[in-house]
Amino acid sequence: MKIYTLKAKQYLPVSIEKAWEFLSNPKNLKTITPEYMKFEILSGADRKIYPGQIIQYTVTPILGIKNKWVTEITHIKNKEYFVDEQRFGPYSFWHHKHFIKEIPGGIEMEDIIDYKIPLGILGQLIHPMIVKPRLKEVFEYRKKKLIELFGSLETKANNEIIFV
């Protein structure tokens, strides 16, 4: 059983309050997701984030195949982190931790996603060809959109997207 991990860091010139307000609002996911993925929230995003929140949406990530995703917000610590976990969707397992912390001039935003793809050995074969590049593309797009929205923060550490 192979569990993959994606880690991404980005530095933004915004206050922790502004970052939390934007990043923890599911309605903003559409803004930072590539248009070709046709991200649509079906339900569950009409309140502020809370543990146990179920969000349903559709997304078309690969080969024009529309997928329904259901995620649950499982953990929240105000202005520090929240976790979403897939309850139903294209992955066998999806556990996404969103961390933010205050640094001089803004915030450090860190995402850690542990995920597993279905189809056993076949899934592992298609991972480097389809899933990994597409996830990287989604995070690169998000990085660009966040720079357009808020600007960028120069730090000694780099903005990075790595797969483990």
Add this chain to the structure above:
Amino acid sequence: MEHFSNDFFQVDLYDQYAILTIHENVDFSLNRASILRDKLKKHYESKGFIMISHRKFEHKTSPEVYKQGVLDNMKGLAIVSSKTKERDKAILEQPLFGKSFAFFSTLEEAKAWAKSFF
């Protein structure tokens, strides 16, 4: 606070940040920017500061200003404007600058950001 103005711009130099307003329709070339650069150098010496560009008026900034005219101790640039057009222009300028770069619709937000560096 030290204040300087000429036919092209005015600048207010505070401890942690400078507020720059370029006058209407000015083409802010490298030569014009060098006047500002000298003022900044003299005021801040090697001390870090943030530049707040208060875009009250439309003007052009030459790409050379970003490429050659930026001081090492200028830690970041805040663009202040409530106009979408100015924001779009700033997004295009951002890669030329290569340091911390942020957009704000009010001067107060930009000042708070500048202070958060120190």
